[in-house]
Amino acid sequence: MRDLRSIAGIIALLAAEPGLARQQHADPPRPPASGPIARQHADPQRPTAGRPVAQTFWRRLTEYFRLSFQNISSLGEGRTEPGRVYVATLRDGRLVGAAIPASAHTDLTWPVIAADGTVYALQGGRVVRILGEESLVPVGRTSRWIKLVGVAPDGSVLGLVAGSRFGRPAILFLDGTVLIGPAPTSAEDRRRHQLLLQQSRSFADGARLQLRRPEAHGQLLDGMDVYLEHADSSVAVSDCGNENCGQPSRSPDGTRIAFVR
DSSP: OBOHHHHHHHHHHHHTSTTGGGOSBSSOOOOOOSSHHHHHHTOTTSOBTTBOHHHHHHHHHHHTSOBOOOOOOOTTTTOBOOBOEEEEEEETTEEOSOOEESOSOSSBEEEEEOTTSOEEEEETTEEEEEOSSSOEEEESSOOOEEEEEEEOTTSOEEEEESSSTTOEEEEEOTTSOEEEOOOOOSHHHHHHHHHHHSSOEEBTTSOEEEEEOOEETTEEOSSBEEEEEETTEEEEOOOOTTSBOEEEEEOTTSSEEEEEO
16 A cells, blocks of 8 residues: 555656666567557657657547546545456446456556557556456556556557656557656646546546545445546445545546446
8 A cells, every 4th residue: 555655756766767767668669560550650649759758648638538637636545555457337427237347366556448448457567458357468568657547549558657756658559669758847747747646537528536435324434435426416436335446547438437446
């Protein structure tokens, strides 16, 4: 178990390692022959010398994932711990049955969901693709990831890697290439990075993913649950009782929510 301060401390220590600040390609590119990976290389939104990594990173967060970067953190939500990844399904803003486990592994953090339903998560600082309850496939070779944020339309995974107090924006492509942007320098960039390190999320459509202590018989329980909130409604996505659930993320179409229990 660790809190947001400890995460910042770990990032700062890793930032001192030589060579990281110069690392723009954490994994050497492997040009694909055909298929969706080949199409990804033709993606007009892929970062280039004229389109910096950070620009592409933030543009996708605001235009595709529709994040609004409002500070809505909950008391105690900074604590994160590995666990099992669960996925809840929504229809018309309502929960469809109970959330189901995506993996039997209990050492996963920060899951994200692609448009096709593929779930990625972190396992010990590396990105893995969840193919079933027992099957995890490593993606890329970089092991400095501290948080995943989402999966872009081309299948690339967005997240933060170690390299400064607030982390550095990074994009992992399907061919294993990792492009790493610079550490935040302006006050606004640092604010956005701080918000990304929180567990709560606010979206441009007014939805919010937030953590709260659940109640039973009028009493607050010891655990944390994930809630999807709108101005006029609140849906408990998880049912964790005295256990801690958190690290939620929403699929691009808003119909699925992944979290860690």
